[in-house]
Amino acid sequence: MCLRNEGSRTRGSRLVAIALVLGLAATSGCLGTSSEWSRPRELRDANGFTITETVRPGLGARGDFDRALKALEAGDTARAIELLEAVTAAEPGLAPAFIDLGIAYARDGKLQQAETSLLRAVELNPRHPAAQNELGIVYRRMGRFAEARAAYEAALVLHPSFHHARRNLGILCDLYLADPGCALEQYELYLQAAPEDETVAMWVADLANRLGRSQE
Numbered sequence: 001m002c003l004r005n006e007g008s009r010t011r012g013s014r015l016v017a018i019a020l021v022l023g024l025a026a027t028s029g030c031l032g033t034s035s036e037w038s039r040p041r042e043l044r045d046a047n048g049f050t051i052t053e054t055v056r057p058g059l060g061a062r063g064d065f066d067r068a069l070k071a072l073e074a075g076d077t078a079r080a081i082e083l084l085e086a087v088t089a090a091e092p093g094l095a096p097a098f099i100d101l102g103i104a105y106a107r108d109g110k111l112q113q114a115e116t117s118l119l120r121a122v123e124l125n126p127r128h129p130a131a132q133n134e135l136g137i138v139y140r141r142m143g144r145f146a147e148a149r150a151a152y153e154a155a156l157v158l159h160p161s162f163h164h165a166r167r168n169l170g171i172l173c174d175l176y177l178a179d180p181g182c183a184l185e186q187y188e189l190y191l192q193a194a195p196e197d198e199t200v201a202m203w204v205a206d207l208a209n210r211l212g213r214s215q216e
Contacts (some may be wrong), residue, residue, distance in 0.1 A: 007038060061087045064090075099117075099121045103134055105117060115139070140176065167190045168202075
């Protein structure tokens with residue numbers, strides 16, 4: 001059986017998951033309340049599925065934010081955490097910064113802190129599917145499988161075509177929930193959005209064979 005890897009991005013996209021989460025605005029100024037956030041927009045480009053969101057950190061926080069993203073992309077997780085903690089302290093209403101901080105904590109194995117940061121992001125912007133997807137990954141790693149499933153499903157309610165969350169839900173059903181029917185359904189829906197993913201196509205064939213279902 002092929003190894004199932006959870007993630008936030010497709011092959012060929014940038015290393016850093018946050019590249020799929022936000023776009024920095026050129027303007028400065030304080031953020032408003034969570035009710036003023038619009039639903040993040042879905043885009044598709046040469047790198048695949050992207051979720052973008054315009055954020056407006058203050059001038060000082062923006063510099064730290066940029067440096068944090070570069071550190072995260074370079075694999076310097078400790079530096080990214082240091083910078084993102086500073087950003088979230090200065091801009092406590094900046095939901096994408098809390099998503100990035102959660103991602104950084106999770107990479108560093110600090111799952112409880114990752115959960116806290118991602119829950120804060122969800123509190124600030126309940127309509128952000130990337131926060132729910134990352135929360136699902138953290139819950140899966142913590143062995144909290146029912147909560148992981150709920151988080152992935154919440155992401156898909158917000159963005160039914162968010163195929164990273166759909167792939168992750170398929171992996172969860174396949175390997176952790178012993179629900180091959182759910183896994184097969186999610187993998188097939190995922191392949192509608194990412195038909196070039198040969199690995200998942202092999203998983204589908206394997207599951208269909210195990211379920212005794214002939215493929216068309």
